[in-house]
Amino acid sequence: MLGGFGQRTTPSEGVLDIVEAKALWIANAHRQVLVITADLIAIPHQVSQPVVDAITAATTLTADQIVICASHSHSAPLPFGPAASGVSAYTELLIDRLVEVGLAARAAAVACTVGSGIGEIDVLFNRRTRGNPDVVDRRVPVLAVRAALDGRSLAVLFGVGCHPVTLGWENNLISADFPGVAQRAIEAVVGEGVAMFVNTTEANVIPVTSPNCDALDPRGYRHGSAADAETIGRTVADEVLRVLGEIETTSEVALGSVRRTLQLDSNNAAFDLPTAQARLDRADGVLTARLGDDFVDRANGHLWALASEHVVETDCSEEEMREVMIACCEHLGLTARIARGRALDPVDVPIQVLRIHDLELLALPGEPLVEVGREWSARANGDRAFVIGLANAHHRYLPLREHFELDDARRQYDTVTAGLEPSAVDRMLDEAASMLPLVR
Secondary structure (H helix, E strand, O other), X not given: OEOOOOOOOOOOOOEOOOOOEEEEEEEOOOOEEEEEXXXXXXXXXXXXXHHHHHHHHHOOOOHHHEEEEEOOOOOOEOOOOOOOOOHHHHHHHHHHHHHHHHHHHHHOOOOEEEEEXXXXXXXXXXXXXXXXXXXXXXXXXXXXXXXXXXXXXXXXXXXXXXXXXXXXXXXXXXXXXXXXXXXXXXXXXXXXXXXXXXXXXXXOEEEOOOOXXXXXXXXHHOOOOHHHHXXXXXXHHHHHHHHHOOOOOEXXXXXXXXXXXXXXXXXXXXXXXXXXXXXXXXXXXHHHHHHOOOHHHHHOOOHHHHHHHHHHHHOOOHHHHHHHXXXXXXXXXXXXXXXXXXXXXXXXXXXXXXXXXXEEEEEOOOEEOHHHHHHHHHHOOHHHEEEEOOEOOOOEEEOOHHHHOOOXXXXXXXXXXXXXXXXXXXXXXXXXXXXHHHHO
């Protein structure tokens, strides 16, 4: 099964392009950091924890020195989900490969120089605001790692804040989407060095090749193509290569990494069972009116696909679309909440602050909105501070408290489906700011 689009109901049908895992191990006289990237929808803790356990057992690395992050490709294999077709076997393979690539990077290390630069692209679109205003982060951080002996490229780590959804949900072939295109294009120019992609604040951002539709609207992710992936990926690669040509590297490399775990409440934890049931009843009333009173049986475990089919086939208005898709979100979330039958326990949420050269990076376990990145830049090293999303675990969307306080918060995808309670991300930012002195 592919991850990222609930409209899919069948396993993948082949491979459009390969998905890869890559690793960069970098150390100075006092500290070391291992960065692992993967062309996947997310890195759930069921994957990251055994990888960290195996690497720390085999090396001198500690857990706070390892970051594992996903590109968020919506056409990559689902990394975890025992009930989904073929996923359990893939999870086992994936864990082995992530450990393998992490250990290989450390074993293959040579003396290096490091430098960084910041580029800018203009292929992004804020789907939450529908471009008015177009709140995006056009910055592209670029880290260059070169061999000290001859200057050849060893690694290029770069980031963009954008959903890899150019192929859309009708695609059922495995693909790394535009990050894969960008990585391959960069590697073709730099030679043997690996290009590694991290996604920054992508939660409310899509590529300009996507239709101008609300985040909830399934019509916004149809008719995508490999040509769209090429367009966005090549644009990113061209800018990364331009920045690389301007970067001067040095053997004096600042390094630091600190990781802490916060215990935070889930988004629906505040709902007592009567409140949750009342909300579920209202949502089910909407779904019954739109989809029929047998909607649960007809969905057969794929309610998002059934609701999307209704929106597409009836070509309903945006207001009608929002009503049925929000009801779908609430049914899925609240049914699970009620089934537990008790108050939800707080969940462990890892946050990690890293410094590599002059880049100050905040790794968060989910999909941060653009505004989260702006808050981090204000608290850290300005234009050299970035959030890396989809890192170490996955707690779905990560909005700020201010997003939950908006009048339409219960009708917006990224707040209704947020994984954590409204103040969670603000608390993460406060904690991360207190960790900054430890990496400087």
